[in-house]
Amino acid sequence: MTTSRRDFAKLAAIGLAANSLSSIPLLAQERKVGYCIIGLGRIADHHMRGIAQSSTSRVTALVSGHHDKAERIAAQYNVPKSSIYSYEDMDRIRNNKDIDAVIVCLPNSMHAEYTARSAKAGKHVLCEKPMCISVPEAEQMIAACKTANVKLMIAYRLHYEPITLKTIKLIRDGALGTVEAIQSANGFNIARGEWRSTHALGGGGPLMDVGIYSLNATRYLTGEEPGQFTAVATTPDHDGRFDGVEENLSWTMRFPSGVLAGCVTTYGAPMPGYYKVFGSKGWLEVGSFGYQNLRLQASYRAASGSAPTTIDETNNEPDPQQFVRQIDHFSHCIRDNRTPDTPGEEGLKDMQHIQSIYKAAGITLG
Amino acid sequence: MTTSRRDFAKLAAIGLAANSLSSIPLLAQERKVGYCIIGLGRIADHHMRGIAQSSTSRVTALVSGHHDKAERIAAQYNVPKSSIYSYEDMDRIRNNKDIDAVIVCLPNSMHAEYTARSAKAGKHVLCEKPMCISVPEAEQMIAACKTANVKLMIAYRLHYEPITLKTIKLIRDGALGTVEAIQSANGFNIARGEWRSTHALGGGGPLMDVGIYSLNATRYLTGEEPGQFTAVATTPDHDGRFDGVEENLSWTMRFPSGVLAGCVTTYGAPMPGYYKVFGSKGWLEVGSFGYQNLRLQASYRAASGSAPTTIDETNNEPDPQQFVRQIDHFSHCIRDNRTPDTPGEEGLKDMQHIQSIYKAAGITLG
Numbered sequence: 151m152t153t154s155r156r157d158f159a160k161l162a163a164i165g166l167a168a169n170s171l172s173s174i175p176l177l178a179q180e181r182k183v184g185y186c187i188i189g190l191g192r193i194a195d196h197h198m199r200g201i202a203q204s205s206t207s208r209v210t211a212l213v214s215g216h217h218d219k220a221e222r223i224a225a226q227y228n229v230p231k232s233s234i235y236s237y238e239d240m241d242r243i244r245n246n247k248d249i250d251a252v253i254v255c256l257p258n259s260m261h262a263e264y265t266a267r268s269a270k271a272g273k274h275v276l277c278e279k280p281m282c283i284s285v286p287e288a289e290q291m292i293a294a295c296k297t298a299n300v301k302l303m304i305a306y307r308l309h310y311e312p313i314t315l316k317t318i319k320l321i322r323d324g325a326l327g328t329v330e331a332i333q334s335a336n337g338f339n340i341a342r343g344e345w346r347s348t349h350a351l352g353g354g355g356p357l358m359d360v361g362i363y364s365l366n367a368t369r370y371l372t373g374e375e376p377g378q379f380t381a382v383a384t385t386p387d388h389d390g391r392f393d394g395v396e397e398n399l400s401w402t403m404r405f406p407s408g409v410l411a412g413c414v415t416t417y418g419a420p421m422p423g424y425y426k427v428f429g430s431k432g433w434l435e436v437g438s439f440g441y442q443n444l445r446l447q448a449s450y451r452a453a454s455g456s457a458p459t460t461i462d463e464t465n466n467e468p469d470p471q472q473f474v475r476q477i478d479h480f481s482h483c484i485r486d487n488r489t490p491d492t493p494g495e496e497g498l499k500d501m502q503h504i505q506s507i508y509k510a511a512g513i514t515l516g
Numbered sequence: 517m518t519t520s521r522r523d524f525a526k527l528a529a530i531g532l533a534a535n536s537l538s539s540i541p542l543l544a545q546e547r548k549v550g551y552c553i554i555g556l557g558r559i560a561d562h563h564m565r566g567i568a569q570s571s572t573s574r575v576t577a578l579v580s581g582h583h584d585k586a587e588r589i590a591a592q593y594n595v596p597k598s599s600i601y602s603y604e605d606m607d608r609i610r611n612n613k614d615i616d617a618v619i620v621c622l623p624n625s626m627h628a629e630y631t632a633r634s635a636k637a638g639k640h641v642l643c644e645k646p647m648c649i650s651v652p653e654a655e656q657m658i659a660a661c662k663t664a665n666v667k668l669m670i671a672y673r674l675h676y677e678p679i680t681l682k683t684i685k686l687i688r689d690g691a692l693g694t695v696e697a698i699q700s701a702n703g704f705n706i707a708r709g710e711w712r713s714t715h716a717l718g719g720g721g722p723l724m725d726v727g728i729y730s731l732n733a734t735r736y737l738t739g740e741e742p743g744q745f746t747a748v749a750t751t752p753d754h755d756g757r758f759d760g761v762e763e764n765l766s767w768t769m770r771f772p773s774g775v776l777a778g779c780v781t782t783y784g785a786p787m788p789g790y791y792k793v794f795g796s797k798g799w800l801e802v803g804s805f806g807y808q809n810l811r812l813q814a815s816y817r818a819a820s821g822s823a824p825t826t827i828d829e830t831n832n833e834p835d836p837q838q839f840v841r842q843i844d845h846f847s848h849c850i851r852d853n854r855t856p857d858t859p860g861e862e863g864l865k866d867m868q869h870i871q872s873i874y875k876a877a878g879i880t881l882g
Contacts, residue, residue, distance in 0.1 A: 333701055339796055384774035386774030397696065402778070412780045414778045420815075421794045428787045430753070433786055
């Protein structure tokens, strides 16, 4: 699971290596990068636990609509009470020198507004995926951060995960030969009353929320952008869970080299995330898209008739290690004035493709 | 792997149980059903080995363009030299009372002609999949067999395979709850010079040849016929292997209940066959579509929060047991004057759907 200097150079060439830097400790005398967490739901918890374990970063402020909850969490992460903000007064973070950056952990439809407000307050922004709920919003977020001269990173944590990086490297090194096709799935059976199943807050259905992992994977696996889309959406369960969003979506993307990617997502069934890549020399499969235990299985042959190389490897780093790697990357980018590996433009591309997929399914985005 | 009387009644109700009869031996004094094998390629070998192991059937004649090869195989299966025919004179099989039925093992584009000629000769027909290369051909084959009052069965061997039957029963019994989505793949990296990669003999590309397993699976898994199709085809390898047929095809089918099925097939990469079914209560996966060792894995919960039921079961019957089960079924149908579980109409439906898939991909069939 270690990455050699040579591997690093190769990965760097494809823009996917900066996470390797996470193992380089910041100089002891360097100040940790301070983060303000905006929204204190489930994903915020992962970020905060990751930050607590990182050597580069610390939680320095919270923004929440629930003051009691915020005080409890503040105590847990040694955040002073004076650094707890409400959504109404969060623009005051501008004056808090312990805040270098924010992490936007809000419902999708609020990402654009809070990214722009944070940028205006002079803070770098790490925003959860999906970046927002429309292409114009994504463009506005990028522009807002550019204008404010702050960095914008989208929390595509798997870009910093070793099994994922190893998989990408295998493909780039040609182990699978010519990649012909990809299949991927990711979904779950959503509980009643989640904000994610409303168009108003989610901006879309499972494609926006979890199907985006399959979409993003096809892009980092191929290194290409899809150019043709077909899609079909259905909502078989008429049980009131889905407020203007699809329950199931199946789509195909054609990439310029001819690779076809077929993906499916759902809010109606447990659907363990995975992808399979089929190349002329062999195949590989990675599951899941979860917070830990990503497993890579592969079988390929250097030449027809030669003995197959097989891989069965699991990243056993426990949660929240993915979040440690991710936050270390962003903190290094802030410290070293570098562009993150998953900048706003990466999120914008997914939003553009999501728009194309929804359009192919006859669904209007935003 | 045994099927109880009660299971049988349930399976019979869905038209998928007759294979269970294969375990009922024909009375000793009953004459074995005699088969004439038309075409002596790879698939014929599987059929003949299956027939040799069955208690119901025997090989009684051969049709081949290679007389030496036919004589060698005839000796192996105790077929008299007088029962070896060429393609030109095969209509003489009419006069051979040891031939009850034929098995059409020819390239796809020849299925229609040889089915019709066999029917005219008064012989029942077991025809390999794909049934033929166009919808009109399929209709003509059904009509020809009806006119001649002979049975027509398409060799969908998995309809007689225990893991497949168990999987279907699990779904019908509601173990997975509401089925939401299916994914499936099947393909391989084709060698240069195979008849299957020419439009003239194959009639189409991997969809016709191996993608049909995914298509047929989605139909027996759902018990429904797809009504909406999207598809994309590509041929990235310009190495002369593909004469007018696609290399890769990815397609989605929408079923009336709202189930979405996303499938992919290829002639350009090793692509182990499998399907995954995602339902509201859990998922299952079956791999492969091969001649042996089909494996069923499943995980589902009777109710939210209850302990999951898990299955990991492999059918260890060696090849050619699938062919024994299949031929026993057809021989019983002939003996008992019953309609096979996979009659011509089953093949026609796949041909209609293949036509729809190709049309969605912008490819004209036939």
